[in-house]
Amino acid sequence: MARTKIDYGIDLGTTNSAISRIDKGEVKIIKSLDTQKDTSPSCVAYNKKGSVLVGDAAYRSYRSDSLKSLAKNAPLNAFVEFKRTMGTDKTYHSTNISKDLTSEELSAEVLKRLKEYVSDENINAAVITVPAAFKNNQIDATRKAAKLAGFDHVEVLQEPVAASMAYGLDSKKKDGFWLVFDYGGGTFDAALLKVEEGIMKVIDTEGDNYLGGKNLDYAVVDQLIIPHIQKNYEIDGILSDDAKKAEYRGALKFFAEEIKNNLSFNSSHNIYVDPGDCGEDDNGEEIEIDLTVTQDQLKEVLAPVFQKAIDCAVTLLSRNNLQGSSLDSLILVGGPTLSPIVREMLEKQICKPDTSVDPMTVVSTGAALYASTVELSEEIKDQTRDKTKIQLEIGHEASTVETEEFVTVKILEDKTEGTIPEKVFAEIKRGDNAWASGKVEINTLGEVIDVQLTEGKTNVFDVTLYDDKGNLLECEPNSFNVIQGSVVGSATLPYNMGIEIQDINSGKVVFRTVPGLEKNKSLPAIGAINNLKTPRQIRPGMESDYLEISIFQGEHGAEGSRAIHNHHVNTIYITGNDFPALLPENTDVDITVNIDKSQKITGKAYFTAIDFEYDFECETVTDHVETAWLDNEFKKGLSSVNELKRKGISSEELDKAEKEIQEGKKLFESSKDDTDTKQQALSNLRKSLKVVDKLLGDREWPELEKELKEAFHNLEEINREKGNEQTTQIVNKIKPDVEQAIRDKDSKNTPQLIEIINHLAFELEKLEHAMGLIYSFDRDFDSIQWKDRNAARSLLNRGKQIIVENPSFDSLRPICADLLQNSGLTDDLDSTQNESAKGILRG
Incomplete structure (x- = not known):
């Protein structure tokens, strides 16, 4: 019979994946073909013939390849944990097929294999789960993987929502608060649900996309296995080389998993590796491992990693004025939650977990239940109808x-x-x-x-x-x-969705949440932000004239923070080619953003002055983090901390931020070229920098007074040299505000006043640059190979007239841009600009 609902649910996990379906009203977990297990390793390998292996066979190959890489420095042709790099530019090279593979391509192979487990029908639609804390680019990457695997219709569902659906069907608890503690192979999510008469509603989430079983394994490698090897062998040469160290740690991870799994049931466990199977040390001596680990030793290593997840869950509860005793159910999801260590910690710090569901299969089970409620697309229905x-x-x-x-x-x-x-x-x-x-x-x-x-x-x-x-x-x-x-109930927004704007009062480029798209809003959702202003005029047909709508995702406390300290989804550019008429400067713009239940983003910008509406779709961008840039960001972060300390500012907040930045820097330096490590380090750094930025804004009055006087004196000097009648009027208008702030010792509003003054001074610097460019073109007119001499002369005359009458950077910039284009010369006109001079909307 042709299906009318999707019916198939897939848990595409970091470590293991599973597929389930609804069959005659019951959820059926479809077992793997080779091992008949409920789950299958999310592992892909390529053999010497170029054939692809997926699942248990691939994992066996991965273990073999890893040992060979230790012993003989052989290349890896098997790959795991690529879910952690979804949505990034990370590639995995296979020498056996001479190809670089993306995370999406590898995930697609896992999905294809799961499809093959279904023997009685072809499937081209599924509900695929993602961590609640996944960013939009990671969700889009999951859709891309599904498309590569041949799925025509995919719905994305948050993992904690899937787990709660599976739990809720059999649970006798139909009221109260539930906490889903989802600790997977690569990610952690905590989701708080309110349940009333069986109706479940996610009310808040917290998570970490870079905290999971992988972190536990590496903790064992770094704190138990490598120190054991260092006691007997010289391996400083291996550990000092980032690439070699990453390979070495990855190969030893198998032994960490063995220790972890065996100590779930035994008081101690011994691992023994024959001499040479782990390669040679710096002196050419074959390495032998003979290490016994006790439960107490393992707990000492794993507890701090588990604690990060528990802290996330406690933060979530505190934010909602709840304690562990307020919960009716604590639901465990993910293989690492089978550990007695984390269960004991949860019972002591939150409440006793409910162990009635299988944490390994509860997500795919819930995904199948949800899939049984989702209609197939009409296109797929029509393909399968027996008319x-x-x-x-x-x-x-x-x-x-x-x-x-x-x-x-x-x-x-x-x-x-x-x-x-x-x-x-x-x-x-x-x-x-x-x-x-x-x-x-x-x-x-x-x-x-x-x-x-x-x-x-x-x-x-x-x-x-x-x-x-x-x-x-x-x-x-x-x-x-x-x-x-x-x-x-509906899935919810895991982040505040907002746009980058230039604050009219402070001049700062900040994150502004779109009303209606706040974190935890039910999906689908629609939001609108009105009465924004265009920063300059846009001439129809001129591609060099543009506006930009940069969409960001922000966590708690993102409002008003610097946009760059939030996650960039993508930027929509609207150029003069898109406009039917001249758009004046300071035109009102209304932005509407729609997010569907799978978190796809569309929207429109409406320009009231010309009654024009521009529709857009927001595709996400691939994440790329430059190593040198991130290194510099850590230096800047620590420099800001030291600046605060020099100014005598001391607080618990600052100490915590400094510690977190130092820990992040240490993590980053442990593997500078690893994409996963860089993403994790950057995610944590952004949170700390928001705190530091806030503290930098909370300065004491004597320092603020000095800074205010210096800023205003600098503005007056620049205005005397480069200003005009209009700017002089603005400076004179600001002066009484400066004097009043000094009389009142107004530490609250003075930082904003300093921003305004610095912004105006910067605008004057840009004006000088534009004026200089026009005079330079006029002086050298006959020596320049103009594409259109008449047009160039007309532009120069117009520019000089503006300079004489009432110059401003915004009025001269388009003239300079056209002159540069006409001359065939290049000049970084924006080099003297900050974000305020770009096409960023103001509000």
Whole structure:
């Protein structure tokens, strides 16, 4: 029978993946072909013949390759944990196929293999889960992987939502607060749900995309295995080379997993590796490992890593004025939560976890349940219809807490090619044969039938059609499901969605949340931010004139922070080519942003002055972090901390931020060229820099007074040299505000006043640059090979007239840009600009 719902759910995990489906109302975990396990390693390998291996076979190859890389410095042709680099420019090189592979391509191979586990039908639609803390570029990368794997219809679902759906169906707890503690192979999510009469609603989330089982493994490698080797062998040469060290740590990770898994059930465990199987030390001596680890030793190593996740969960509870005792359920998700160490820590610090669900399969199970509620796209339905059968449209709630449900049944005449009798009767019968509707006449307009549900389970109903003589008629679909006992509310926004604007008062380029798109808003969501201003005029047909709408994701406390300290999704550029008429400077702009339930972003910009609307789709950009740039960002961060200390500022906040920056720098320096490490370090650094920025703004009055006087004196000097009548009026207008601030010792508003003064001084510097460029072109006019001499002369005359009458950078900039284009010369006109001179909207 052709399916009308997606029905298939996939947990695409960092370490392991799983696929489940709804079959006759029940969730069926589809086992791997080779090992008949519920989960399959998210591992891809290429053998010497160029064939691809996925799952357990690939993992065996990965272990073998890793040992060879230790012993013989052989290249790796097997890959794991690529989920952590989804959405980045990281590639994995296979010498066996002479190709660089992206994370999306490797994930696609895992998805293809999961599809192959389904032997009785071809599937081209699925619900695929992602961590709640995944950024938009990571979600888009997941969709791309699914497309490469041949899926035509993909819905994305947050992992904690999937887990709560699976848990909620069987749970007797239908009210209260639930905390999903999802510690996976590569990511951590905590999701807080409020449940009322079985209706579940995610009210807040917290997470870390770079905290998972991988961090536990490396903690064991770095603190137990490598120190053991260092006691007996000289390996400083290996550890001092970033590339060699990364390979070495990766190869030793298998032994960490062995220790971790065995100590879940035993008091101690010994690993022994023959001489040479772990390669040679710096002196050419074959390395032998003979290490016994106790549970207490393991706990000492793993507890700090687990603590980071528990701290996330506690922060989440505190933010919502809750404690562990307030929870009705603490649901565990992910392989690492099988560890007795984390379970004991959770019981002591939050509450006793509920162990009634399998943390390894609960996500794919919940994804399949959710998939049973999602209609297939019409395109896919049409591909699979048997139009010789009477086609039906069956409408109903997919899940409910009620014991009765209204179901509409309608004949789709335009989708049916066979004969439809004049009279058609439908009978709906529950799968347990304990309830039936009796025959009800239906037609193309639709009929409503009230069905009875069995509590606390997925109810399967069969639909049978008859003609007026009682003959059976074939129909499609001929069954449907209704989940009774729990309803999962919509997924929620994991971050504040906002745009980059230049604050009119301070001149700073900051993150502004789009009202309606705050963190934890239910999806789909729509938000709008109105009355923004264009920074300069945009001339129709001029590509050099542009506005930019930069979309960012921000965490708690992002509002008003520097935009660059948040995650950049993408920038929409609207150029003069897009406008039908001249757009004046300071035109009002209204921005509307739509985010669908899979977090795809679309929107529009409306320009009131010319009654023009520009629609846009926001594709995400691939993340790339330059090593040298990030190194410099850490230096700048520590420099800002030292500046605060020199000024006598001391606080718990500052000490914590300094410690976090130093820890992040240490992490970064441990593997500077590793994409995953850089992304993790940058994510943590941004959080700390927001705190430092805030503290830099909270300065003491004597220092602020000195800075204010110096800034205003500098402005007056620049204005005397480079200003005009208009700027002189502005300077004179600001002067009383400066004097008043000094009289009042106004430490609250003075930082903003300093920003305004510095911004104006900067504008005057830019004005001088533009004026100088025009005079330079005028002086050297005859020696320049103009593309259009007449146009150039006209531009210069207009520029000189503006300089004489009332010059401003915004009025001269387009003239300079056109002159540069006409001359064929290049000049970094923006070199003297900060963000305020770009096409950033002001608000």
